[in-house]
Amino acid sequence: MVTEIEQPTVELSKVAVSETHGEDSPYFAGWKAHDEDPYDESSNSSGVIQMGLAENQVSFDLLEEYLEQNSEASNWAEGAPGFRENALFQDYHGLKSFRQAMASFMEKIRGGRAKFDPDRIVLTAGATAANELLTFILADPDDALLVPTPYYPGFDRDLRWRTGVKIVPIHCDSSNDFQVTLEAMEAAYRHAVAMNIKVRGVLITNPSNPLGATIQRSVLEEILDFAKRNNIHVVSDEIYSGSTFSSSEFVSIAEILEARGYKDSERVHIVYSLSKDLGLPGFRVGTIYSYNDKVVTTARRMSSFSLISSQTQHLLASMLSDEKFTENYIKTNRERLRKRYEMIIQGLKTSGIECLKGNAGLFCWMNLSPLLETPTRKGELALWKSILHEVKINISPGSSCHCSEPGWFRVCFANMSEPTLEVALKRIHSFMDQRKTDAIQSPPQL
Amino acid sequence: MVFKLNSHLLSRIASGNGHGEDSPYFDGWKAYETDPHHPTENPDGVIQMGLAENQLCFDLIQDWLMKNPKASICTPEGLNEFREIAIFQDYHGLPKFRNAVANFMEKVRGNRVTYDPDRIVMSGGATGAHETIAFCLANPGEAFLVPTPYYPGFDRDLRWRTGVKLIPVDSDSSNNFKVTREALENAYEMAQLDNIKVKGLLITNPSNPLGTILDKETLRSIVRFINEKNIHLVCDEIYAATVFSQPDFISVTEILQEDIECNLDLVHIVYSLSKDMGFPGLRIGIIYSYNDAVVSCARKMSSFGLVSTQTQYLIATMLSDNDFVEKFIRESKRRLAARYRAFTHGLDQAGIKCLKTSNAGLFLWMDLSGLLKEQTVEAEMELWRVIIHEVKLNVSPGCSFHCLSPGWFRVCFANMDDQTMHVALSRIKTFINKEADTKKPKKTLRWQGSLKLLNPPRIYDDFINSPHSPLPQSPLVRARN
Numbered sequence: 001m002v003t004e005i006e007q008p009t010v011e012l013s014k015v016a017v018s019e020t021h022g023e024d025s026p027y028f029a030g031w032k033a034h035d036e037d038p039y040d041e042s043s044n045s046s047g048v049i050q051m052g053l054a055e056n057q058v059s060f061d062l063l064e065e066y067l068e069q070n071s072e073a074s075n076w077a078e079g080a081p082g083f084r085e086n087a088l089f090q091d092y093h094g095l096k097s098f099r100q101a102m103a104s105f106m107e108k109i110r111g112g113r114a115k116f117d118p119d120r121i122v123l124t125a126g127a128t129a130a131n132e133l134l135t136f137i138l139a140d141p142d143d144a145l146l147v148p149t150p151y152y153p154g155f156d157r158d159l160r161w162r163t164g165v166k167i168v169p170i171h172c173d174s175s176n177d178f179q180v181t182l183e184a185m186e187a188a189y190r191h192a193v194a195m196n197i198k199v200r201g202v203l204i205t206n207p208s209n210p211l212g213a214t215i216q217r218s219v220l221e222e223i224l225d226f227a228k229r230n231n232i233h234v235v236s237d238e239i240y241s242g243s244t245f246s247s248s249e250f251v252s253i254a255e256i257l258e259a260r261g262y263k264d265s266e267r268v269h270i271v272y273s274l275s276k277d278l279g280l281p282g283f284r285v286g287t288i289y290s291y292n293d294k295v296v297t298t299a300r301r302m303s304s305f306s307l308i309s310s311q312t313q314h315l316l317a318s319m320l321s322d323e324k325f326t327e328n329y330i331k332t333n334r335e336r337l338r339k340r341y342e343m344i345i346q347g348l349k350t351s352g353i354e355c356l357k358g359n360a361g362l363f364c365w366m367n368l369s370p371l372l373e374t375p376t377r378k379g380e381l382a383l384w385k386s387i388l389h390e391v392k393i394n395i396s397p398g399s400s401c402h403c404s405e406p407g408w409f410r411v412c413f414a415n416m417s418e419p420t421l422e423v424a425l426k427r428i429h430s431f432m433d434q435r436k437t438d439a440i441q442s443p444p445q446l
Numbered sequence: 447m448v449f450k451l452n453s454h455l456l457s458r459i460a461s462g463n464g465h466g467e468d469s470p471y472f473d474g475w476k477a478y479e480t481d482p483h484h485p486t487e488n489p490d491g492v493i494q495m496g497l498a499e500n501q502l503c504f505d506l507i508q509d510w511l512m513k514n515p516k517a518s519i520c521t522p523e524g525l526n527e528f529r530e531i532a533i534f535q536d537y538h539g540l541p542k543f544r545n546a547v548a549n550f551m552e553k554v555r556g557n558r559v560t561y562d563p564d565r566i567v568m569s570g571g572a573t574g575a576h577e578t579i580a581f582c583l584a585n586p587g588e589a590f591l592v593p594t595p596y597y598p599g600f601d602r603d604l605r606w607r608t609g610v611k612l613i614p615v616d617s618d619s620s621n622n623f624k625v626t627r628e629a630l631e632n633a634y635e636m637a638q639l640d641n642i643k644v645k646g647l648l649i650t651n652p653s654n655p656l657g658t659i660l661d662k663e664t665l666r667s668i669v670r671f672i673n674e675k676n677i678h679l680v681c682d683e684i685y686a687a688t689v690f691s692q693p694d695f696i697s698v699t700e701i702l703q704e705d706i707e708c709n710l711d712l713v714h715i716v717y718s719l720s721k722d723m724g725f726p727g728l729r730i731g732i733i734y735s736y737n738d739a740v741v742s743c744a745r746k747m748s749s750f751g752l753v754s755t756q757t758q759y760l761i762a763t764m765l766s767d768n769d770f771v772e773k774f775i776r777e778s779k780r781r782l783a784a785r786y787r788a789f790t791h792g793l794d795q796a797g798i799k800c801l802k803t804s805n806a807g808l809f810l811w812m813d814l815s816g817l818l819k820e821q822t823v824e825a826e827m828e829l830w831r832v833i834i835h836e837v838k839l840n841v842s843p844g845c846s847f848h849c850l851s852p853g854w855f856r857v858c859f860a861n862m863d864d865q866t867m868h869v870a871l872s873r874i875k876t877f878i879n880k881e882a883d884t885k886k887p888k889k890t891l892r893w894q895g896s897l898k899l900l901n902p903p904r905i906y907d908d909f910i911n912s913p914h915s916p917l918p919q920s921p922l923v924r925a926r927n
Contacts, residue, residue, distance in 0.1 A: 011645075012582055012583060012739060012740065012743065013581060013582055013583055013584050013585045013588075013645075014585050015581050015582070015585075016581070016582045016583070016739070016740070016743040021743075021746045021747075023746065055533060057529070057533065060528070060529050060532075063528070063532075064525055064528055064529075067520045067521070067522075067525055067528065068522050068525060071515070071518075071520065071521040071522055072518040072520035072521050073511070073512075073515045073518060073521045073523075076508065076511040076512060077512070083504070083507065083508060083511060084501070084504040084507075084508070086727055087504075087507075087724060087725045087726070087727050087728060088499060088501065088724065088726060088727055089726075089727040090571075090720075090726040090727045090729075125570055125729070125750070125751050125752060125754075126749075126752065128749050128750060129570075129750045129751060132750055136457060136459055136460070136607055137456055137457055137459070137460040138455075138456060138457060138460075139457055140457045140458050140459075143457075157746075157749075158750075162581055162607070162747070162750075200457075231455070233455065266455075267455065275535075279532065279533065280532045280533075281532075281533060281534075281535040282531060282532050282533055282534045282535050282754065282755030282756070283532060283754045283755060283756055284535075284752050284753075284754050284755075285754075294456060294460070295456065295460070298456070298460045298465070301465040301467065302465070302606075302607070304570075304571075304573050304602075305570050305571075305573055305574045305577050305603075305607075305750070305751055306570040306574060306750055306751040307570060307571065307729050308729070308754065309727070309728050309729050309753065309754035309756065309757040310727030310728060310729075311727070311728055311754065311756060311757050311760065312754040312756050312757065315520055315756065
């Protein structure tokens with residue numbers, strides 16, 4: 001056996017010991033609470049319902065139906081070189097048929113309003129890898145990306161942890177439905193300059209997480225013009241593009257570039273993934289679409305660290321090149337998400353809760369600011385905790401998304417069955433009723 | 447549409463050439479890609495012998511797959527698992543997967559060791575594993591010692607985005623390229639003199655490109671060395687199951703199980719199924735660390751390179767089948783041994799020697815120093831270009847592996863069928879005979895094409911002119927068989 005000796009602990013890297021991975025945050029209490037006491041329709045009907053996970057579970061049956069008719073085993077059949085060729089294929093260009101299928105899928109999602117060239121598609125293991133990779137390419141350590149708030153908490157890790165790049169927030173608030181304004185962008189830019197930080201780009205998520213709303217065309221134009229004036233990049237994370245409730249409301253930055261004849265487009269890069277639209281987060285399918293040749297080449301080389309399994313590429317190449325399947329899927333998925341959204345909005349409304357008007361995504365942006373004891377982050381956290389422990393639902397507090405206005409919460413609705421959503425809405429209703437009763441019985445002290 | 451570059455808009459990492467691809471060795475790949483050998487369609491084409499792939503046992507895999515459709519969640523038989531698996535994105539990985547990998551790793555080592563599935567962390571292939579380990583263990587500007595000759599991919603994987611340096615530990619043909627304690631100490635001291643902080647030592651065992659394994663004494667000496675210096679030891683055991691003849695492979699894990707003083711927090715293993723099983727496309731990289739903090743950190747970083755759960759599930763099922771695993775390991779060794787023997791025998795007949803201590807890997811380490819007009823890197827490169835353009839074999843020159851002794855070449859033998867192997871051998875024989883017959887001064891070997899002379903690669907961190915081998919840029923395997 002090894003004789004262990006007392007040695008000074010050998011150092012790990014600064015990156016390893018830093019906390020930028022973001023997992024030591026108090027919000028993990030919510031996850032813990034769910035993991036320790038998960039809701040189950042039959043076996044644990046009083047457990048914690050997970051509403052903090054932006055997963056799309058509403059369209060699995062469509063995928064299963066496809067797979068039943070298109071078994072992977074046909075690729076393995078006697079005489080088919082399939083598995084062997086597949087297993088050996090490690091070219092970082094990615095399977096051409098898969099890139100073509102992805103390009104076509106992305107076009108369909110945008111109603112044919114934008115064209116995508118398969119040779120500009122770089123494959124990465126999930127959008128997580130795509131966002132980090134782009135950051136490595138577009139910015140040096142200590143430089144910054146401007147990101148509108150509220151934003152996906154994962155960006156803190158994906159954009160900053162190993163890259164050493166900073167995030168400077170573009171503050172948005174409810175006065176205009178949290179839309180990005182030119183003033184806010186300029187203020188963020190000035191703030192960075194004042195801190196001696198070099199801004200390399202703006203990163204937007206469209207449709208937005210956590211807002212669940214698409215960015216308006218005029219705002220996209222403004223962002224592009226702002227980027228041009230300051231000679232910086234624009235990264236548009238369009239991971240929820242297939243989850244818009246109606247096909248016409250989403251405007252992709254690709255459409256705007258096309259309308260501009262692709263002038264000045266080499267500063268624009270789009271991130272996409274199948275984790276949300278297809279509900280396949282486990283398969284790790286992400287892409288970078290860049291209008292910049294050098295970025296495409298470099299990203300492709302860098303993707304060596306996070307390639308997509310060729311087995312998965314092959315499967316999805318077949319699936320996504322099946323026109324009948326994709327058209328039906330996109331349409332049906334949209335419909336179902338819209339219905340879910342309406343269900344939750346209605347349910348919350350009858351409980352006296354307002355939400356931001358949303359038109360996309362797997363969640364809604366709920367306004368509980370009237371319930372705050374104090375209009376502060378602390379007040380929000382306190383409310384969040386009581387919702388977790390009394391209502392027994394895990395939702396995401398706005399502060400975890402860096403929202404500057406306290407009292408907003410992101411509530412996911414697509415990662416559960418309809419009956420479970422009913423249960424959640426009922427609990428919320430009771431909670432709100434109870435609050436009203438409490439308020440009547442103990443009026444605020446003057 | 448042509449989009450003009452505006453390269454100063456990109457980061458230093460992006461604008462530099464840490465990707466390692468601006469090397470002259472791409473000539474070999476280009477030659478192959480523009481004129482690839484095919485037994486019937488292009489029998490005179492270039493034979494790819496620069497790609498360390500294991501293609502000898504796919505029939506066994508195919509056979510197993512046909513009998514186990516349930517291993518795929520995308521078949522009617524396995525479909526009931528589809529939802530759960532497709533939605534699973536926990537970076538711990540499927541428990542079944544980790545158990546199966548641990549089991550496989552144990553079997554490959556003859557069940558002489560045990561692996562804890564909870565210490566198994568996923569990564570985007572061994573490529574991702576190496577980068578992740580470097581991110582965890584070293585800060586920019588700090589260094590890893592690496593014995594030469596070594597896999598060219600390390601230059602990119604360990605350095606490109608991490609800013610970590612690589613310091614070579616010299617070895618040469620005089621003692622069959624063994625890693626000596628003296629060489630380790632020298633390299634360490636040189637780093638100290640240059641004010642470079644050494645954070646670890648990276649060894650590949652079995653070795654690429656040598657195809658040799660470390661004996662017990664050397665391994666123990668290495669463990670003692672890192673322990674004394676209090677630096678990390680990263681053991682890349684990616685070729686563990688390719689040891690095809692005696693002596694048996696000895697993993698660092700076996701050493702740790704013996705009576706040896708060692709701080710376990712210093713030891714980490716990198717593994718993958720790309721070589722042992724021939725699955726480079728599936729991107730199954732593994733970090734196994736004895737250091738809890740590293741396991742935890744690497745696991746968080748694995749978010750950037752998780753293994754597709756579709757693949758995790760398939761592999762979990764396959765590698766939990768003990769009968770299949772045992773049969774596969776045994777048969778793979780047998781076929782590799784047969785291939786190795788056939789090749790070395792053929793070369794021997796042509797008067798070419800290979801490193802006699804090799805008993806592993808997917809390649810042989812061939813000594814052509816006798817054919818060099820002078821014992822220099824330039825002469826090696828000249829000879830290499832002749833081999834590519836006249837003999838029409840894409841082999842890898844030793845200098846791309848930072849080898850100090852000129853004239854050695856890595857020749858892959860497991861990525862082709864028997865027929866192609868015979869073609870390759872006969873071409874070599876013809877070439878050597880021609881050399882002997884003409885007895886011309888070696889000058890006539892000079893390739894008339896563009897000769898790029900290299901600066902002898904004295905390697906530290908500014909690698910601009912250093913030779914690199916193209917990496918996992920293998921073109922789609924064409925049906926050659």
